[in-house]
Amino acid sequence: ELYPLPPLSQVDERTFLVDADLDLDDFRRAFNLPVEATRFNTVGGLIAAELNRVPARDDEISVGGAVLAVLNMRRKRILQVRLVLPVPPADNPDLQRLLATPASATSPLAIRSRT
Numbered sequence: 001e002l003y004p005l006p007p008l009s010q011v012d013e014r015t016f017l018v019d020a021d022l023d024l025d026d027f028r029r030a031f032n033l034p035v036e037a038t039r040f041n042t043v044g045g046l047i048a049a050e051l052n053r054v055p056a057r058d059d060e061i062s063v064g065g066a067v068l069a070v071l072n073m074r075r076k077r078i079l080q081v082r083l084v085l086p087v088p089p090a091d092n093p094d095l096q097r098l099l100a101t102p103a104s105a106t107s108p109l110a111i112r113s114r115t
Helices: 024-031 043-051 093-100
Strands: 002-004 008-010 015-019 060-063 066-074 077-084 110-112
Touching (some): 043 060, 043 066
Antiparallel strands (some): 002 110, 015 077, 066 077
16 A cells, blocks of 8 residues: 655754655745746755756755755656755754645555555
């Protein structure tokens, strides 16, 4: 059985796992990051735009001192990203809202139960 993963989960005080389909404006507000205007509107799209090519697993970009690394892909599509911040994020309502957002049944990210 597959269990969808949430759009954002916290690993430790500076590390987060991010669904690449997360809205770029929501991401920027949650982490107070200076994201430049791009024709893409998702975290995965930002990575592709910064790399100026189809991303590969383990590709990294830097945004405002934070590092975004591609963790999981399906063909040419980024599914999940690891975000490592230079310092723990300031507590804000946007970040808390994303952390509290449950997994979506339509999310391409899921784990398989081991039963």
